[in-house]
Amino acid sequence: MVKQPRLYALVPCAGTGERAASGQPKQYAPLAGQAMVAHTLAALARVPRLTATLVVLAPLDTQFAAHVPGFGGERAWAVACGGATRAASVAQGLVELQRRGAGAKDWVLVHDAARCLLRAEWVDRLIDACADDTVGGLLALPVADTVKQAEAGRSVRTLPRSDKWAAQTPQMFRLGLLQQALANAGDAVTDEASAVEALGHAPLLVRGELENFKITWPAELALAERLLHSRNRSEIA
Ligand code: C5P
Numbered sequence: 001m002v003k004q005p006r007l008y009a010l011v012p013c014a015g016t017g018e019r020a021a022s023g024q025p026k027q028y029a030p031l032a033g034q035a036m037v038a039h040t041l042a043a044l045a046r047v048p049r050l051t052a053t054l055v056v057l058a059p060l061d062t063q064f065a066a067h068v069p070g071f072g073g074e075r076a077w078a079v080a081c082g083g084a085t086r087a088a089s090v091a092q093g094l095v096e097l098q099r100r101g102a103g104a105k106d107w108v109l110v111h112d113a114a115r116c117l118l119r120a121e122w123v124d125r126l127i128d129a130c131a132d133d134t135v136g137g138l139l140a141l142p143v144a145d146t147v148k149q150a151e152a153g154r155s156v157r158t159l160p161r162s163d164k165w166a167a168q169t170p171q172m173f174r175l176g177l178l179q180q181a182l183a184n185a186g187d188a189v190t191d192e193a194s195a196v197e198a199l200g201h202a203p204l205l206v207r208g209e210l211e212n213f214k215i216t217w218p219a220e221l222a223l224a225e226r227l228l229h230s231r232n233r234s235e236i237a
Helices: 036-045 086-099 120-130 175-185 192-198 218-236
Strands: 007-013 052-057 076-079 107-110 136-142 147-151 154-159 165-174 204-207
Touching (some): 007 036, 036 052, 036 218, 076 086, 086 107, 120 136, 165 192
Parallel strands (some): 007 052, 007 107
16 A cells, blocks of 8 residues: 655756756766766665655757766656746656656655755655645755845845745646646746646745756856766765
């Protein structure tokens, strides 16, 4: 008898990563001896409560298998069903999860392939905080910097920051609610929580970590590389 609800991770990995300028989709950029997404998936594999992790690849992806050899089996699924936007890739991934037996009440933790410094304990923190919640939630950080409104490269206004949080991933919602939210919100949303908010719900903000940043630019790739090397050194020591 399967314990309900189950938990699934869904990793949208179908982006082209043009902003990182690494000459290839950023999820495959080399990082401390492995492709970026290999680090992400290794962290998720260390969360025993996840029934499975589904990676959503671009339809014409030819690189994943070479970059993440050995990814497969009962708990590791990769499917080339990505869409033109992140939201479309996630929506397609939800359909795939249903095809593989996930139900509307099961939880889905959507996590960016490009947040590759993820640690299993942060995923556990999110699961513990949201498991009894009616809506679900996300890892996020209170904004520490003073936030400026820009016009033509100049600061024209300072925004109040005390109520501002920067959204991270994973973002954890029930499959049924997330599917409804994405269908309602369309392709423009950049995270799951904003789609859920648009239905009138208020996702729980669960404190994330500075190290859980998303790699977009080359400088972040270099920083991630340094952090991974120092983690490896402290694990060896
Ligand atoms: O480009 P951005 O950093 O916003 O992408 C966030 C995540 O969404 C990445 O893991 C990327 O691979 C994924 N994505 C996707 N399908 C797209 C665009 C982005 O799965 N069409």
